[in-house]
Amino acid sequence: MDEVLEKVRQQFNYGPYPRHPLEKSPKDDREFLWIHDVTTPYYLRYRQRPPQDLVILDAGCGSGYKALALALANPGAKIVGIDFSPNSVDLATKRFEFHGLSNYEFHVLPIDQVGELGLTFDYINCDEVLYLMPDPVATLATFKQVLKPLGILRVNVHNQYQREMYFKVQEFFGLLGLMQDNPEEFELKTVQEIMGQLNDRCELKRITWSKSYEGELNDQISEFILMNCLLQGDKGFTIPQIFGCLEEAGLEFIEMVAWPKWRIKSLFKDPENLPTVLTLALEEATPMEVLHLVNLLHAGERLLDLWCGHPNAEPTVVSQGQAMVSLHPQLRNETVQQAWQSHLQGGRPLILSDYLKFPVQGALQIEKVEIDAIALGALWPLFEGTQSFESLLQRWLQLYPRDLLTLEPVPVEIARTMLRELLLFLEQSLYVLLTVE
Ligand SMILES: C[S@@+](CC[C@H](N)C(=O)[O-])C[C@H]1O[C@@H](n2cnc3c(N)ncnc32)[C@H](O)[C@@H]1O
Structure with a gap:
């Protein structure tokens, strides 16, 4: 296995993500379920409701909390979760048992071997994983192979412009050797110590740190430090870069998951009256170019989180219906x-x-x-x-x-x-x- 990927595996085996207790359920979190309901992207793309009996893959399922949201948001769907960290898969399985679900299977399996399951999927959720992969285009191409013709893939990567300061934090602690091996308690405490002792006006500290990350190492603090300051394999992307990856993998962009946040109009005082030069430029711009402009103006989103699918996929049109x-x-x-x-x-x-x-x-x-x-x-x-x-x-x-x-x-x-x-x-x-x- 690639050296960086092995470090990623060790990191998440040490601290499966997310660290939500088993009993916690997203059942009343309508916003969260809305994102995980296949109806949302399926309707956005095809103006139809999705088929019954969906088969859904959660690729890099971690401790299974989002897989649980997928199960609750899509009643009747079969959920297949894979992750190369055995401890994560163990927790995900326990989570589904705890919530009394039955239509699921979890496997300890690297993503590039997903084809071995012999399944194809209506929906693939790959959340908070792609930015860790050494070759994102190859990973996207792997998903494409197991995506049904009308299937939809959700992927996201870290936003280079929003997360710049954390990449600096990672580089800083990397130079101190804290990411040489799998970061555990010693490394976590060292981060706390150094950040705590930095002057509060130090730029990196001001933007990336808060007093609440100091004190006794609990699950929340450990998760924050591991996922931000010491995240192995973390990378940032711009909009043109992630669109380039989609194109190379032969996938077609559908929509941003938080699409209303990517409307350029919402950044202006008077959304119905944009400056003329901008209005003219927008008339010519591709969807990718508009998103890039938004991100340059206001990189508010940590993730470039999107849905994509096979190019030119067309559902059967019902012409006789009402x-x-x-x-x-x-x-x-x-x-x-x-x-x-x-x-x-x-x-x-x-x-x-x-x-x-x-x-x-x-x-x-x-x-x-x-x-x-x-x-x-x-x-x-x-x-x-x-x-x-x-x-x-x-x-x-x-x-x-x-x-x-x-x-x-x-x-x-x-x-x-x-x-x-x-x-x-x-x-x-x-x-x-x-x-x-
Ligand atoms: C940040 S966690 C995200 C977990 C979950 N998707 C979520 O959003 O809650 C990343 C997960 O991807 C898994 N992972 C990373 N690379 C992988 C690979 N190549 N094959 C399988 N799992 C992988 C890690 O073990 C980890 O559990």
Whole structure:
């Protein structure tokens, strides 16, 4: 095995990541489940809902917390987790046992041998791993080989511009020999000692360190130091570099995972009125160039976290079906339903974005998505499941039969337009999904 990779293996075998206790569950973390729900990228790419019976690979699954999120966000899916650290795989297995799951398998296996499983996947989650790999293009190509034709791959790498100071920290401690062998208690304590004794105005300390990392070495502090100051094999990428890797591996970019944070408009005081030269440049720019501009202006994200897939993948188009409407599965839960019901019965608008910020959270501001009581009433059946547009329209007409000013009956075509506009507005943030089925 490559020397650096062996150091990575030892590091994560010593301290499996993340160090969440077994009993901790992401079941109520809607934002986290939203990211791990295959519906989100599948709909973004294909404007369809994903198939049932998904087979999902968590590549470099660590202690299995994100694999657990994948299982909870995609009920019925089979989860396959691989990691080359036996201690991590052991913890991941225990985590799934603890939460009473059954449709899973975990293997101690290096990523470049994933083909040996003889499986192909609808979704591959490779979170916080690719920046550790000696040859990221080769790793991406390996994933491509086991990705189904319409499959989606999530990968991320460290953002060079955001993380520059930690690369300096790693270089500094590397020069002191702390990353020669697997960093354990002695190395961790040495980092604490040196950082603690540095003058607080020292630039590297000011940006990368906090008093809360000093004191007794607990799990949280150890994890922070290992994952940032002494991370073996860590590398940073720019947007053009990671796009170059995708291209070399024959993969096509779909979208950034936190896509609203990558909208250039959200960096400006008046998003609807950008400077002319920029507006003209944006008209010509590729998606990669726009992302690069955003990252140069505001490198707020630690990860360049994206979804990609086979180039030009096209799902079968259903031409004969009817227009159907669904709530995003991560909104179909008890908390949202209760709030929806109480606002609807109280005749008050609901700020939907308070319950799920992720799809509207820009880099510097959050957009507000609010729906009025008539809309809440009209869309209420979506909590039971997917509905046809026409059945929602009938409900809309019952709730809003007359023009509120003239008291004349609202013509069906006007009601149809109003409902369509409402749904298209909600679809922009993927709160509702519009499909032909
Ligand atoms: C930072 S942790 C991320 C764990 C998990 N994906 C998460 O985000 O919570 C990186 C994991 O990748 C695993 N890993 C790194 N390189 C690997 C490789 N070549 N084959 C298999 N696992 C690998 C490490 O053992 C470690 O558990």
